[in-house]
Amino acid sequence: MTxxxxxxxxxxxxxxxxxxxxxxxxxxxxxxxxxxxxLTKANLGGDVEVIDCLGDVVAPGLIDMRAFVxxxxxxxxxxxxxxxxxxxxxxxxxxVSMPDxxxxxxxxxxxxxxxxxxxxxxxxxxxxxxxxxKGLKGKEIAELGLLQEAGAIAFSDGTHSxxxxxxxxxxxxxxxxxxxxIMHFAQDExxxxxxxxxxxxxxxxxxxxxxxxxxxxxxxxxxxxLVNMIRGKYHAAIISARMSVEIMARAKEAGLPVTCATSINxxxxxxxxxxxxxxxxxxxxxxxxxLDREALVEALSSGLIDVIVSDHNPQDVETKRLPFGxxxxxxxxxxxxxxxxxxxxxxxxxxxxxxIAAMTxxxxxxxxxxxxRLAKGTPADLIRFDPDEPYVLDPxxxxxxxxxxxxxxxxxxGRVKLTLVAGEKVWG
Amino acid sequence: xxxxxxxxxxxxxxxxxIEHLSAPDIIQILDxxxxxxxxxxKVEKKRHVLSGRTQINLFFENSTRTQAxxxxxxxxxxxDVMNMSVANSSxxxxxxxIDTAVTLNAMxxxxxxxxxxxxxxxxxxxxxxxxxxxxxxxxxxxxxTQALLDALxxxxxxxxxxxxxxxxxGDVAHSRVARSNMLLxxxxxxxxxxxxxxxxxxxxxxxxxxxxxxxxxxxxxDADIVMMLRLQLERMSGAFVPSLxxxxxxxxxxxAMLAHAKPDALVMHPGPMNRGVEIDSAVADGPRSLVTEQVxxxxxxxxxxxxxxxxxxxKG
Numbered sequence: 001m002t003x004x005x006x007x008x009x010x011x012x013x014x015x016x017x018x019x020x021x022x023x024x025x026x027x028x029x030x031x032x033x034x035x036x037x038x039l040t041k042a043n044l045g046g047d048v049e050v051i052d053c054l055g056d057v058v059a060p061g062l063i064d065m066r067a068f069v070x071x072x073x074x075x076x077x078x079x080x081x082x083x084x085x086x087x088x089x090x091x092x093x094x095x096v097s098m099p100d101x102x103x104x105x106x107x108x109x110x111x112x113x114x115x116x117x118x119x120x121x122x123x124x125x126x127x128x129x130x131x132x133x134k135g136l137k138g139k140e141i142a143e144l145g146l147l148q149e150a151g152a153i154a155f156s157d158g159t160h161s162x163x164x165x166x167x168x169x170x171x172x173x174x175x176x177x178x179x180x181x182i183m184h185f186a187q188d189e190x191x192x193x194x195x196x197x198x199x200x201x202x203x204x205x206x207x208x209x210x211x212x213x214x215x216x217x218x219x220x221x222x223x224x225x226l227v228n229m230i231r232g233k234y235h236a237a238i239i240s241a242r243m244s245v246e247i248m249a250r251a252k253e254a255g256l257p258v259t260c261a262t263s264i265n266x267x268x269x270x271x272x273x274x275x276x277x278x279x280x281x282x283x284x285x286x287x288x289x290x291l292d293r294e295a296l297v298e299a300l301s302s303g304l305i306d307v308i309v310s311d312h313n314p315q316d317v318e319t320k321r322l323p324f325g326x327x328x329x330x331x332x333x334x335x336x337x338x339x340x341x342x343x344x345x346x347x348x349x350x351x352x353x354x355x356i357a358a359m360t361x362x363x364x365x366x367x368x369x370x371x372x373r374l375a376k377g378t379p380a381d382l383i384r385f386d387p388d389e390p391y392v393l394d395p396x397x398x399x400x401x402x403x404x405x406x407x408x409x410x411x412x413x414g415r416v417k418l419t420l421v422a423g424e425k426v427w428g
Numbered sequence: 429x430x431x432x433x434x435x436x437x438x439x440x441x442x443x444x445x446i447e448h449l450s451a452p453d454i455i456q457i458l459d460x461x462x463x464x465x466x467x468x469x470k471v472e473k474k475r476h477v478l479s480g481r482t483q484i485n486l487f488f489e490n491s492t493r494t495q496a497x498x499x500x501x502x503x504x505x506x507x508d509v510m511n512m513s514v515a516n517s518s519x520x521x522x523x524x525x526i527d528t529a530v531t532l533n534a535m536x537x538x539x540x541x542x543x544x545x546x547x548x549x550x551x552x553x554x555x556x557x558x559x560x561x562x563x564x565x566x567x568x569x570x571x572x573t574q575a576l577l578d579a580l581x582x583x584x585x586x587x588x589x590x591x592x593x594x595x596x597x598g599d600v601a602h603s604r605v606a607r608s609n610m611l612l613x614x615x616x617x618x619x620x621x622x623x624x625x626x627x628x629x630x631x632x633x634x635x636x637x638x639x640x641x642x643x644x645x646x647x648x649x650d651a652d653i654v655m656m657l658r659l660q661l662e663r664m665s666g667a668f669v670p671s672l673x674x675x676x677x678x679x680x681x682x683x684a685m686l687a688h689a690k691p692d693a694l695v696m697h698p699g700p701m702n703r704g705v706e707i708d709s710a711v712a713d714g715p716r717s718l719v720t721e722q723v724x725x726x727x728x729x730x731x732x733x734x735x736x737x738x739x740x741x742x743k744g
Binding site for chain 1: 524525526544546547548549551552566567568569570604607630631632633635636
């Protein structure tokens with residue numbers, strides 16, 4: 001039995017209450033034993049390891065609802081071990097992995113494999129999501145019941161959008177019987193066509209095919225109508241545009257059981273970051289206009305957007321060092337999500353507790369997880385960071401096996417100093 | 429041979445697009461090209477400014493006239509020119525663009541002329557080599573030497589570019605020629621219109637400093653220059669227009685349509701032409717067509733570009 005651990009003299013962020021207070025956290029047996037202002041060095045018992053946080057922030061560890069891990073099938077880009085090392089360094093204590101692997105996570109045996117690999121090699125919690133449709137092909141429903149029994153936390157077709165409305169309807173209907181969460185990337189694939197970036201003036205200037213915001217809005221609108229019909233739990237896995245924010249607002253107002261996320265890239269970058277054909281800024285959905293980004297930030301601040309995801313998607317030189325049109329989509333993000341997000345706090349656009357909630361308690365509520373809160377009796381997944389500590393991002397120091405970060409050489413603030421999973425130190 | 433003149437000042441290592449050029453840069457290239465026109469009309473066409481230099485024409489996309497034009501331009505200036513078409517290259521064996529670039533770079537060429545089907549591919553290649561790179565067309569992005577040769581052709585016939593009304597007609601969405609011409613003509617003070625069905629006009633084009641017309645008659649009304657674009661059938665991944673005959677009916681340039689332009693309006697086409705689709709043979713072969721002159725100016729402009737870039741090559 002390890003000694004109890006206390007983090008004292010901290011700026012405690014409680015994402016559920018939305019508050020910031022001075023105090024400490026006491027950890028015993030992997031759980032938060034106590035938390036509050038009264039926890040000081042003076043009133044702790046003798047046999048406790050004490051860490052003086054010197055006024056740094058202590059918050060729940062982050063829960064990332066959308067991360068692509070190369071294992072199985074693309075271990076040269078990322079393994080569960082390397083992704084979890086990146087996560088630990090970035091303050092992410094729970095990863096929901098996407099089913100876009102080789103083989104696809106559409107079979108209970110693959111879920112089982114992932115869980116065992118995570119147990120044996122990961123420093124953080126890895127929760128596999130499983131495919132909605134077999135082979136992510138959008139044609140036949142996967143074995144949702146068996147996959148859930150095997151331990152799939154939710155269902156997603158990852159980077160694929162389900163084109164056939166009848167298939168989507170049946171998947172939602174069937175998932176409802178298991179009270180399973182559908183996390184869908186909504187994009188009308190026909191309208192997106194061969195586009196590779198946001199449609200508009202910049203795409204025209206660069207001579208690149210455009211994906212209009214309507215491609216997302218039309219698919220999302222369709223999904224909302226299906227939710228209205230079926231009333232199953234639906235989470236928009238990643239939205240990128242003002243138009244989509246408006247659709248989500250209407251759906252929530254109508255009381256539909258829906259939530260949504262946007263990615264850290266869409267909150268902090270826009271299409272202009274593509275500049276001279278930078279393929280590290282090629283993501284799906286594409287980076288949008290600055291006005292869209294502003295709408296996303298505003299919706300995050302108001303709580304309309306529930307969750308921030310890293311959309312971590314490791315790609316190597318072979319898939320990125322190509323002409324823009326031929327390069328793969330994706331950017332890594334596990335390790336930079338927190339620092340990048342803190343930019344919004346420094347810009348005065350989002351409060352720190354609200355920002356943290358979008359990466360902790362909101363995903364926990366949506367997924368039905370006990371962690372992600374600063375409450376007595378919950379898992380002691382905690383992070384310590386100084387939101388004002390500046391640094392320049394050096395991709396060579398990142399833990400991911402792939403270095404495709406759009407924040408290459410960027411000035412960042414808020415490096416994670418300590419990460420605990422179930423009270424165990426995994427970083428710092 | 430050529431009269432002594434002040435040295436060319438061209439502050440660019442590569443020619444990747446019109447976007448990066450200033451109006452004086454452009455005018456200078458056109459002035460140098462005028463001399464090249466005169467030279468090319470002589471029996472003895474050879475100069476030696478590229479003597480000892482190696483020029484590689486690297487074409488990832490099939491081209492007859494542009495590749496031939498660059499080859500002749502290089503040879504007239506004394507360069508050793510090698511043509512490398514994709515059919516013979518290791519790209520077919522899966523080599524990436526950058527590996528190809530690095531391999532060719534190791535052979536120490538002085539100038540590489542590149543055409544590629546992807547927008548931005550030539551910029552990418554230029555970052556990986558030590559020599560000059562000339563963009564001979566990248567995707568739907570830019571084709572700078574085409575715009576320069578068009579400008580030279582117009583200037584020789586009309587005496588100026590500033591103040592002219594130029595209508596660029598047809599498949600603007602898939603055309604790098606249109607983009608480079610829009611940029612160049614605007615920099616030199618022409619009034620630029622783009623004309624085509626909305627499905628062939630890319631989003632946001634009205635914010636690129638051009639007038640947008642969907643009706644051909646209105647679009648070419650009182651134009652000094654009617655610049656037709658090739659309907660890029662090979663690039664049509666979806667149905668942008670219902671049929672060729674419908675396109676020809678509304679956007680084809682025949683004598684009757686041309687009557688809407690100024691009486692002294694001239695007609696251009698970058699080639700190869702789809703006769704009977706975007707341009708009628710009577711117009712293409714008629715007295716107002718500049719099509720063959722454009723080809724001649726192409727060699728001259730490419731000579732000028734090569735000479736300008738050669739000024740900046742390391743000597744000795």
